[in-house]
Amino acid sequence: MGKTLARAFLSFGLAMLLGAALGIMLGRKPWLDRLAASWLVVGLNLPALVVAIIFYIWLGLTEAALVSAVVVNKLPLVITTIREGVRSFSPDYDELAAALRLSSIRRLRLIQFPQLLPFILAAARTGLSLIWKIVLVFELLGSDGGMGYRVSVLFQFFDITGILAYSAAFILVVLAVEYGLLRPFERRALAWRAEPA
């Protein structure tokens, strides 16, 4: 279980960082967006398994292959969400920043990041759910450990009890992440949206 979690969070972190950076670039530069748009569509619709198998063949049955396959699967989703976020930036706030002569760091921190935050959170939530699912499949496909591997072993013994036990543990972890991390963070970050008390 620990192995699976580590893999999931590592690929999640990488995909979010890369996706945010690329998404912001695509949102900013229309020519780059036109260049990458069809690749994004391909990326979004490429079957996860194909990517995993290709990476396993190229990089061998390694940790790196598994993580990069997960990242590649998740990346287009993050990029498109963040890109929409950047496109939705209000020119009104840019005017304000210009009138106040805000430095680019303060502009990023006070004006652009808060506008992007709901999109980052949306990407995080959909991304995390996707990653849980594919990490397990990839582990089942070729790995020396982790939940997916365990489940495949249990499957060979038709050990329903074991599989259900793993599922239950998994559900607990997912709920803990949602209510222990994502929700409280969202509440704090988006407090300004709340109805007046």
Added chain:
Amino acid sequence: MARGAGIDLAIAEKRHPGMKEALFEAFLLTLAGGTVTAILGPSGIGKSSLLRLIAGIDRDFSGSLAIGGEPAAAAPPPGFVFQDARLLPWLDAADNVRLADPSMDRIGAAAHLASLGLAGHDADYPRQLSGGMQRRVALARALAAGSGVLLLDEPLVSLDNALVEELHALLARLFDESGTTALLVSHAAADAARLADRVIVLAGRPARIGADITLPVPRRERRADMLERYRREIDAALAGSA
């Protein structure tokens, strides 16, 4: 606050991309320090564009702009009050004010807000404030820039009468006490009659100064009948130059 700086604007040409005719051509405007000038004219004439040039929001024009005798790039940025309050909804009132002046701490920002009648509201988010209060916060933010120059883009539009009256009084007091140089874009002659020392009416394309009226009586001595007379004079100028 020190007496506000004067503004010298000389536009050789200002043209929006894709426009056939220039918005401004060989346009000169000089504002004396510490005076309040209202700019009126039909919509689309370039009032807001003019304000954005002086604010440094739009730098795409040929010509020169000096604030207090210095080139605008070197001068402290003028405070700008937008048509909508344009507060950042994710920052509370005090942080919105501090946006204009990072060296101001929260206590200073709260005191500054209190001086505009917003005591105790420094930790409120914009959506917790009424429309009138949001405008006050926006005004506080523009003043916090501390340059002594204030640019107002139709700050009183789409407000109900009571609120307009309240903000008129607030602005008049502010102009009298601080000696701010202010440029007020408006479409209402009543705003100009109440607040301005000088009224400029823009007309035509490229825009030129259609009328330049001085209102010599100090703001606080203007009685109702005088305001009415000023208002009619300005309205006549508007109609005459249209």
